[in-house]
Amino acid sequence: MRADPAGVLTGAHFLDGDQACTEGALAAGARFAAGYPITPSTEIVERFAARIPTVGGVFIQMEDELASSIAILGAVWGGAKAFTVTSGPGFSLMMEHIGLAAMTETPCVFVNVQRGGPSTGLPTLPGQADMMQARWGSHGDYAIIALCPSSPQECFDLTIQAFNFSEQFRVPVMFMMDEVVGHMTEKVVIPPAAQIEVTPRRHTKLRPEEYKPYASGEDLVPEMAHAGEGYKFHITGLTHDERGYPAMNPSAQDKLVKRLKEKVERAVDRITMLEEDSLEDAEVIVVSYGITARVAQRAIEMAREKGVKVGKLRLITVWPFPEKRIAQLAEKVKAFVVPEMNLGQMVHEVERAAAGRARAILVPHAGGSVHRPEEILNVILEAVR
Amino acid sequence: MAKGTVSIYVERCKGCGFCVEFCPTKVLSLSSAFNSKGYHPPHVIAAEKCSGCDLCGMYCPDFAIFGFKLKDEKPAMEPQEAAHAS
């Protein structure tokens, strides 16, 4: 359906990534946000708090991230589109409720503007070391979707995409920004509402007597109902059956968690978004994401100036990981060079998908600043030798 | 003629004894019979004293008994003991 104009700030703006993310959420139809101040994400909810009263919705600053992360689930079941915003330490606190969102199949968005870690780390400086945590941070088997913007414009566009995926798959979506993208200011063009496609909630059309909260069809995604509509459903974090009732036995467990995983992984082709450049004759491909991809772009240009046949693969969708594409490319390249602002996270996925047919070479950076292009260039030059 | 009567869902009962104790007119007593879980459910021992106040129903933690007032037109009925399948 078309975006609601009330939330769309049409026009050309000069915004930083945090601000653009807020606008993306509003354009996507988010009318509830709960958050807790944490650098470098706070501006997102600050802007939401300032904007939402004239759009029509609610912002509440909760007492901690534990509360924020579940308040949004409550709001979703009350009928709203909702999101919360945090950085590393808060992301860790939110893990239990990311799991609850996955288990109860509550559509919502968790924004993590990554900073240096671990622990309190570097509150005002970037990192990209929460990427594995985004996928595996909560206990148990489940799947999520994670998107990674590289510019304020993408902070706007991809936030809308994040909400849309969450509704389409009834899954919590991790929006993995980083402090540089969050605090860099660039031109952001916001189109008219009529040009923005938002995915509506997959609300059931069945009558209460017929409706089962977790019965699903071909795409393994159940239809939803909201509290207050007469459906009188039960939702629980316990392993449950199609009626939503606790069913704590191995057979129900098998059925449920496999479906939670498969509903996302089966649709990987529809979820995968990549930016590819010069892959046709590439001997080496640089795989990167977030702000690091912007630095990698410079390194790639420098390498090409030296005549190196290097290609670029930017991960926009990070989870589910595009292993098919990597496997495909691994057939024809010598190596993947993976710069990331951590000591090795997505490089392991690249290596796994390459399955030995091409090397995966990490260009690590412990965080606190972005790579220098030369750091990445040197590894590219080494890799083609 | 009793003003009320009770309905007992024998299979739900866990023999806690609240209904027996708190019935104001001591209509009930735990029976020597067992339900399938091995608990002694209550039975009516003084039907004529039942007022249908439903205090037993309010106390029962297992939703296994409730009392109700009988309509005047109805003749005094035998107390209901419904052994429903669970």
Place this chain on the structure above:
Amino acid sequence: MSAISELVVINPVEPFLRSDRMPHIWCPGCGIGTTVNCFARALIESGADLDKVAVVSGIGCTGRVAGYLKLDSFHTTHGRAIPFATGLKLANPELQVVVYSGDGDLSAIGGNHLIHAARRNLDIKVICVNNFTYSMTGGQAAPTTPLEAITTTSPYGAYEPAFNLPALAEAAGASYVARWTTYHVRQVARSMQEILKKKGFCFIEIISPCPTLFQRRNRLGDGLDTMKFYKEKSKTRHGVSTREVEMSLTGEIVVGKFVDRDRPDYLETMKAQLRSKLGERYIDPKTRIEEESCECA
């Protein structure tokens, strides 16, 4: 004699139960089921629109209440029923949101959320069944466990002072605070009815036996013994200062309605403030924000 029509009389609580899930898991003599009877009757007496009542539980024996009630119900994470309820209520203020959970869930891991919701005077109703222990996990000490009580994590007797929950709720800002025991079925039902009609943060503490664990380990008899104990030891003192209602293992239990005051609730204060600053630019959050989210109106 006129023909007797088949008058099927059903238990007043039955329409509120997911009968396909009976019998429930609570032990013989546990008082949680008793509180559910009271809740059912309160819902009937208050004329509540059952489509609009939403029950939110945390984890624990009392937390299982959500699963047995045939209402929109949510069995959430340990300690976090109240913030979930916060989001639910703010997204759809037409809902009557009732948090139904235990003493450990609400005052230990959930303690922070309890005090903030009370501070905000959110229009949610909290029913706290207090059996002085973490029953579901085998009977550990809780912030409400009285001094000297034996639990699995206080095997030589508890030496931590216990929370006085009514005082905590009142100090944090609750608009309604009452305590009863599971012996006081009529009063519990009446209090529940009152809070269903009241706007603002309401808190009812219901003292209940845990015969299998707390009562047994402290040699306090079974459920019935405990109910008789409540009958004997309870003193109704409406309006008494909550500072004076501390509990001990075998001492007097002060029950009653301690606090009943009127303050604007969270949404009222929020809207008033925003309206005063933004005037006509302020858009009242729709009673159902849902119009933004789906095409299902």
